[in-house]
Amino acid sequence: MIATTGPGLMGLITVFVLAAFVGYEVISKVPSVLHTPLMSGTNAIHGIIIVGAMIVLGEAHGTAQVTLGFFAVILATLNVVGGFVVTDRMLEMFKAKPAARKAEEPATAQATSTATAGGDEGASS
Amino acid sequence: MSRATATDLVYLVAIVGFILALKGLSSPKRARLGNLAGATGMIIAVAWTFSLPSVHSNHRNLLLIIVGMVVGTAIAVPAARFVKMTAMPQMVAIFNGVGGGAAALVSITEFIALGSSKTIAIYKIVEILLGVLIGAVSFSGSGIAFAKLQELMTGRPITYPGQQAINAVVGLTILALVIATIVTASTALLVLVLILSLVLGVIFVLPIGGADVPVLISLLNAFTGLAVAASGFTLNSTLLIVAGTLVGASGTLLTRMMSHAMGRSLPNILFSAFGAVVTATGGEAGDASRAVRSGTSEDIAVLLAYARKVAIVPGYGLAVAQAQHTARELADALMERGVEVYYAIHPVAGRMPGHMNVLLAEANVPYDELKEMDEANPEMATTDVALVVGANDTVNPAAKNTPGSPIYGMPIINVDQAANIVFMKRSMRPGFAGIDNELLYDPKTTMLFGDAKDSLTKLVAAVKAA
Numbered sequence: 001m002i003a004t005t006g007p008g009l010m011g012l013i014t015v016f017v018l019a020a021f022v023g024y025e026v027i028s029k030v031p032s033v034l035h036t037p038l039m040s041g042t043n044a045i046h047g048i049i050i051v052g053a054m055i056v057l058g059e060a061h062g063t064a065q066v067t068l069g070f071f072a073v074i075l076a077t078l079n080v081v082g083g084f085v086v087t088d089r090m091l092e093m094f095k096a097k098p099a100a101r102k103a104e105e106p107a108t109a110q111a112t113s114t115a116t117a118g119g120d121e122g123a124s125s
Numbered sequence: 126m127s128r129a130t131a132t133d134l135v136y137l138v139a140i141v142g143f144i145l146a147l148k149g150l151s152s153p154k155r156a157r158l159g160n161l162a163g164a165t166g167m168i169i170a171v172a173w174t175f176s177l178p179s180v181h182s183n184h185r186n187l188l189l190i191i192v193g194m195v196v197g198t199a200i201a202v203p204a205a206r207f208v209k210m211t212a213m214p215q216m217v218a219i220f221n222g223v224g225g226g227a228a229a230l231v232s233i234t235e236f237i238a239l240g241s242s243k244t245i246a247i248y249k250i251v252e253i254l255l256g257v258l259i260g261a262v263s264f265s266g267s268g269i270a271f272a273k274l275q276e277l278m279t280g281r282p283i284t285y286p287g288q289q290a291i292n293a294v295v296g297l298t299i300l301a302l303v304i305a306t307i308v309t310a311s312t313a314l315l316v317l318v319l320i321l322s323l324v325l326g327v328i329f330v331l332p333i334g335g336a337d338v339p340v341l342i343s344l345l346n347a348f349t350g351l352a353v354a355a356s357g358f359t360l361n362s363t364l365l366i367v368a369g370t371l372v373g374a375s376g377t378l379l380t381r382m383m384s385h386a387m388g389r390s391l392p393n394i395l396f397s398a399f400g401a402v403v404t405a406t407g408g409e410a411g412d413a414s415r416a417v418r419s420g421t422s423e424d425i426a427v428l429l430a431y432a433r434k435v436a437i438v439p440g441y442g443l444a445v446a447q448a449q450h451t452a453r454e455l456a457d458a459l460m461e462r463g464v465e466v467y468y469a470i471h472p473v474a475g476r477m478p479g480h481m482n483v484l485l486a487e488a489n490v491p492y493d494e495l496k497e498m499d500e501a502n503p504e505m506a507t508t509d510v511a512l513v514v515g516a517n518d519t520v521n522p523a524a525k526n527t528p529g530s531p532i533y534g535m536p537i538i539n540v541d542q543a544a545n546i547v548f549m550k551r552s553m554r555p556g557f558a559g560i561d562n563e564l565l566y567d568p569k570t571t572m573l574f575g576d577a578k579d580s581l582t583k584l585v586a587a588v589k590a591a
Contacts, residue, residue, distance in 0.1 A: 009248060012358055012366055019354075019367045023374030026144060030151040032386050032497070035379060035478035039343050040217050041150045041160055042350065042376055045143050047220075048167065048368040049227045049353045050194075051174045052360050056234040057190050058180035065234050070189050072230035077197025079224035084164045085205035086216050091157040093210075093486035 037090045044083025050076035128177075135173040136364040142166020143368050147375055170364060210484055211444045214477045215274040218342045221349055222267025228352035228369075229260030229319060235359050236315055250307050252358040257315065258299070258322045260352035263345045265326030270338050270345065273330075274476060280335020288332065295325055329395075334531065336518060337394045339477040340383045344391075347376025386472040387535050417553065417565060419572040422580060425547050426587030428571070429455075432509035432545075434465040436501065438538050439481055440474050442515015442550065446577035449488035452514060455581055456494070458588045467494050469501035469511075469538050471519035502539045511543035515550065515577045521562045530560060546570040549580050 030038055053076040057069030126134075142162045149159015174180055181187045201220070208216050232253045239245045272278045299321045306314040333341050350372025357365025384391045420428075429435055437452060456466045468490065474481035485495060496504070505511065513520055520540045523530040540546050546569055553565065564570060573580050 009358075012361070012363065015363055016354060016358075016366050016370050019370035020374040022144060023147070023371035024378050026147045026371075027151050027375045027378060030379070030382070031153070032382070032472040033479045033482045034150060034153060034156060035343075035383055035386070035472075036213070036217075036480050036483065037156055037160075038147075038150045039346055039376070039379060039477070040213075041146055041156075041163060042372045042379070043217055043221045043224070043346050044160075044167070045146060045163055045368055046224050046228075046346070046350045046353045046372040048139075048143075048170065048365055049224055049231060049356060050167075051170055052231040052353070052356045052362065052365050053193075053227055054171070054174050054180050054190050055177070055360060055362075056231050056238065057193070058177070058183060058186050059238065060183075060186055060234065061238070065237050066186065066189065068230050068234040068237070069186075070193050072227045072234060073190055073193030074197045075223040075227035075230065077194045078201045079220050079227060080167055081198050082201035082205045082216065082220040083224075084160065084167070085202060086208075086213060086220065087160050088157070088164075089205070089210075090213065090483055091160055093483045 037087055040083065040087040040090060044080060044087055047076060047080025047083050050080050052076075132173065132177065133363070136170060136362075139166035139170035139364060140367050142169070143371055147371060209447075210487055211441075211447070211476075212275070213483075214339055214342065214480065215271050217477075218267045218271045218274065218338075218345075221342060221346045222264045222271070225260040225263025225267065225345070225349040225352050227260070228349065228356045229257045229264065229322075231356045232256030232260065232352075232359055233315065233319065235356075237312060240310060240312060245310050247307060249359065250310060252355050253315070254303050254306060254318060256352050256355035256359060257319050258303070259348050259355060261319050261322035262326040262329065263348040263352060265323040266330045266345050266348075267326075267342065269327055269330040270342050273335050273338050280338070282334045283331040288328075292328055295321060295328060299325060333395065336473075336532075337387075337389075339473070340380060340387065340389075340391070340394050342477075343376060343380040343383055344395075347373050347380060350374075350376050383473075383478050386478055389535060417572055418568075418570065419574060420547075422573060422583035423587050423591075425571060425573055426584050426591050428545060428547070429459060429464070429510055429512065429584070430462055430588050430591040432464055434467075434504075434508045434510075435459055436467055436469045436505065436508045436511045436540070436543065438469045438471075438474075438511055438513045438516050438520060438540055439485065440471075440514065440516020440519060441476055442517075443577050444475050444481070444484050444515070446515065448514065448578035448581050449484045449490075451578050451581040451585065453485075453488045453490050454585050455588065456490070458585050462588070467496050467501065467504070469496055469498065469505075469540075471498050471516070471538050472536075474516060474519055498536060498538055502542075505539045505542040508543040510545045510547060511538075511540035512547045513540060513549065514581070517550070517562055518560065520564065521560060522564055523560060523562070526563075532560060540564070541567070544569065547573060549573045549575070549577055551576060 053072035057073055060066045060069045143166050146159045146163025149155040149162060205216060236253045273280050299318060302314055302318045306318060350369045354366050354369030354373060357369055384394055443449060443452060459466050470481050472478050518532055520538050521532060522541050524532045524535040524537045527533055541564055548565060548570060
């Protein structure tokens with residue numbers, strides 16, 4: 001189906017098992033501060049389904065396949081684009097800014113964020 | 126070099142990008158670089174895929190691919206750019222759900238394509254069924270998680286009579302349909318599996334309490350990764366298998382780390398609403414009549430201004446009121462007077478682990494003033510005032526003292542050890558987990574009712590005047 005050389009089912013299973021170990025090992029020491037960005041970052045990575053969506057839509061015949069493939073492309077694009085943009089926005093906050101604090105103006109200047117008066121209290125637990 | 130080999134090589138580069146992304150995201154310094162590596166890998170993979178003859182030979186389909194991408198980007202970019210930082214968890218849920226949906230659609234489309242050409246091998250049908258089932262559960266489950274976080278529906282665990290029976294019926298029906306689909310290779314049965322999997326996603330998430338939803342999103346994220354890997358098997362694509370499995374494995378580990386940070390086991394989070402634990406919520410009777418001490422902002426400003434050491438304990442209430450900047454102003458005003466100020470951050474303060482750190486970093490609070498729970502708790506005994514801003518469950522001593530409580534066993538910030546406690550809350554309403562907090566009635570507690578931002582602004586003015 002795909003234009004790559006097929007490694008065969010056993011080869012694919014080998015790849016699957018090895019990838020599982022890599023995925024597990026590579027994030028084994030992540031500080032809790034980064035849990036949210038990491039979740040968001042991995043969320044963007046499974047957006048790779050967009051490649052699968054492109055392939056099935058590219059090869060699609062008939063209304064059913066074309067329609068399903070088209071929606072698959074839209075959903076996958078949402079996943080990949082939204083995922084990376086959200087992650088980048090989160091990580092923007094972690095930029096090192098050692099001297100920035102004294103130099104900048106009092107926080108009132110930057111409190112331009114929409115002050116939503118609403119909101120309930122209570123942290124999550 | 127043949128085109129197929131070139132494709133494999135390019136996809137390998139993309140895979141390396143994804144692994145570097147995970148690696149980078151594990152450290153604060155290289156996180157942004159890591160994310161960039163992942164995005165680069167993605168762009169390379171997508172760009173090369175356009176060059177495949179099977180993708181671009183049919184011009185109508187190629188046009189549809191491009192239109193679909195433009196539509197998706199046009200929706201995703203504004204949504205991701207302009208959403209408030211407080212609403213980030215919901216956005217992650219949505220973007221995760223659509224990924225699961227895409228994986229399910231890819232698997233179904235491939236099933237129809239295979240079915241029209243030749244008889245399908247059994248292992249192919251199994252792969253497709255896995256992609257559809259896991260993808261659909263992730264899709265509808267993420268949708269409900271979104272609704273819970275966005276407060277379109279109650280954050281409380283939803284239970285109803287016969288819940289377990291209904292779950293069992295749905296589960297068994299899916300199992301039967303899966304077997305029937307394998308035997309008959311019928312498209313109609315596959316569609317039934319899809320529909321029931323969507324139902325399964327909903328009933329799986331409904332009984333999970335709002336406070337636990339972030340852990341659930343992490344789990345569903347891992348599910349989507351596995352659904353993508355299943356689609357990869359169907360399409361014989363190493364790229365999809367590796368990327369999906371990386372997410373599946375790291376997502377599973379991350380889910381475990383998150384539930385560990387909450388002091389809960391994963392089965393406890395997922396299934397506790399079915400057990401007897403749920404009855405513990407109603408706890409203390411006659412709360413309304415119990416005495417609570419509330420103070421004015423002037424009282425509290427004096428308490429703070431003449432303290433030696435103050436801990437600010439932020440929670441979701443601070444986040445929704447967008448009060449992180451004002452909280453920093455208050456800290457600055459106090460530090461100018463020589464008061465030692467630090468922020469005590471619970472690992473799951475906000476609505477996701479690390480969420481509060483992101484919000485405070487946005488307000489330019491320096492890292493060295495942020496103390497993680499393990500670092501902050503030993504300081505509590507020598508702290509004069511613990512100022513709890515819009516947090517509740519993360520400081521609730523019930524987690525230590527009340528074995529029946531749903532949050533029992535969760536590590537908390539020990540504000541009860543501080544000499545004075547000030548709670549800034551909008552009302553006496555319990556927190557997100559729906560559990561009453563004994564500490565609100567403690568003699569050393571003072572309540573300051575009102576919106577976190579308004580109250581903090583008044584406090585800043587009052588501290589400057591004190």
